[in-house]
Amino acid sequence: MKDIVIACVGKPSAGKSSFLNAVTDATAKVGNYPFTTIKPNNGIAYFPIDCPCKRFDKTKLCAPRYGRCIDGKRFVPIQVLDVAGLVPGASEGQGLGNQFLDDLRHANALIHVVDVSGTTDANGKETVGYDPIGDIEWLRGEIHSWIFGNLNKRWSQIVRRHVAVKASTAETLHNQFSGYGATLSLVQKSLDRSGIKEPMDTWEKETIIKIVDAFLDERFPTIIALNKIDLPDSDKNISKIMRKYDQNKIVLSSALAETFLRKLHKQKFIQYEEGTDNVQTKDDLPDSDLKPLDEKLQNRIEKVQDLVLYRYGSTGVQDVVLKAVEVLGLVPAFPVKSLTTFANTNGKGVFRDCVLLWPGTTVLEFADIVHPEIAKHYLGAETIGNRKIGEDDIITKENNIICFKTSQATHSSAAGAPASANTNSTSSAKK
Ligand SMILES: Nc1nc2c(ncn2[C@@H]2O[C@H](COP(=O)(O)OP(=O)(O)OP(=O)(O)O)[C@@H](O)[C@H]2O)c(=O)[nH]1
Structure with a gap:
């Protein structure tokens, strides 16, 4: 079970600290989040989703265990990690290079804070007319060089072993990429994305570059926060960047x-x-x-x-976090004790728990996340309208309010909410 973490990266003076201050909720009650291991450089952001309490006319009774719900707009907690030390040459150990890249292993998605005003150069020093496109390319370049470098320097050894043990390409690559927090299925997806079909022992340097590229896309989905939109030169830089990059991955912001x-x-x-x-x-x-x-x-x-x-229309900072969650495809799911009252065990308040699931999570997997006892004594599950859903059904936004049936009375909080051992109610084991 791993928490979902979004990492905030960017060159010095791009506005990372300001962004984190802006997006993390200093007024939230201490402990009003489900995460067990909060590091000093982690913040908690609360991103808005539509809470089902609105649809069922129960906004007054809505009582989230974590985060809050204001008239059907639910603010769900998620961890945002401040990854400092990205400077040109990070992949060669400049600045906090290795530390920076190491920290990235904990991230599921990246928010790249870019100073779009062109008033800071590649090192974060004050200037005028700097082209921020350079920064966008550079982050990817640094991470690419780091992963490619690690692979390339041991390539002949990797291939020798690959041939000797008759492993599949995905298996061999998984051995190499697991250190970056990649599962076998993620490696397989990267391979599919790359379109590489040739056997590994015939790969040229270009093929290795290609697989690292595809792996980066799968492993580190990135949202670009074009920050400092309040400054005069930002406009022309924004249009230039919008024309060049996928607009779905770009959000305009003013952290200040x-x-x-x-x-x-x-x-x-x-x-x-x-x-x-x-x-x-x-x-x-x-x-x-x-x-x-x-x-x-x-x-x-x-x-x-x-x-x-x-x-x-807004300062954009909330949209940045929302986009990062979106790009991961996370599905919010609500375990409930009753599909009529939506209450939990103690009968007070409704829709207490909201669990963020990886895409593709099945009903039975969700049961296990809510409480292993539910999965152990699982009899079935129902969603709105007491419609039965199968244990292998994938959870989507259409069936995400779920009442589990078990063969015996489980842990007191089991059938309705994550138990204390599993209170990690914004994450799941998958990916
Ligand atoms: N005009 C404007 N200035 C901003 C904005 N966001 C941050 N700044 C300013 O940019 C400067 C750098 O911001 P920081 O948040 O310290 O940047 P950082 O990326 O954390 O910098 P390092 O700590 O050096 O890595 C500060 O003077 C901020 O006030 C913004 O949206 N608009």
Whole structure:
């Protein structure tokens, strides 16, 4: 069972720390997440999904164990890892190179924070007119060089063993790639993606480059956060990048604007709804307990509205996390004790648990994640409308509210929620 982790990477001064501050919820209650091993450089982000409580008209009763639910918008916790030390030459050990690349092993997806304003060079030093496309290419280049280098230097030995033990290509590659946290099926997918058919002992250097390329795509899906959209030169760089790259993998953001708005919200100068352009002041809400703004603050807020909120609809930081979850194809699933009340064991509150599953997770696998006792005494499972679903059925957004039937009374919390040993309610074992 492994937690799902999204790593935040980028050159110095791209805005990683600001982004992490903006996206992680400092106001969340300590421990309001299911993860057991939080490292100092990990933050918890809460990304919004549609909570089923809305559909079933039970928003008032919704009681998430982790995260929160506001009128049917549920904020699900996920770990975001700050991976520092990416500088040009990381794959050759520059900066914190090896440490950086090592940390990447723990990540399921990457958020590449790119300074799109062109005001910092490749090393993060102040400049003007720098082309941020260089940064996008460079991150991939560093990771590619690292993996390719490790493979290439032992290639003849790898092939000799491959031939001697008559292993399949996927098996041999899996031996090499498992250190990067890859399963056999992920390696197989990489092979399929690469289209390489030739036997391994005939591979040229170009073929190795190709398989590393395909492996990178499978293993490190990456969302590009074009940050600092509030600065003047960003516009022209954004259009250039949008034309060149897959727009589904790009999100525009202003970490600075988000941090600013959150701070003012906390200090009760404004009411700000994260992920929207909705900012309200004392003038808008005279009866509220908001503090009045002085002219300077008022001007700064208007600037953020003009440069960011009204132009782009939001500061974009929440969308970045959401996109990273999307690119992994994670499916939220809700184990419930009853398909009529959606309550849990104690009968209080509804839809207490939300588990993020890897695509392809079956009903029986989900049962095991919720509690091994359920899988052990599994009799069947039903979804909305008491519709029976098979143990090998894949969980999708259409059947993700599930009530398990077991042959005996299991652990007190078993049939409705992850038990304490398995409270890791945003992850599953697959991938
Ligand atoms: N205008 C603007 N400035 C930003 C934005 N995000 C970050 N910055 C500024 O960019 C500078 C660098 O930001 P950091 O968050 O420290 O960058 P970093 O990537 O963590 O840098 P390192 O710690 O050196 O790796 C700071 O002065 C931030 O205030 C943004 O969206 N807009």
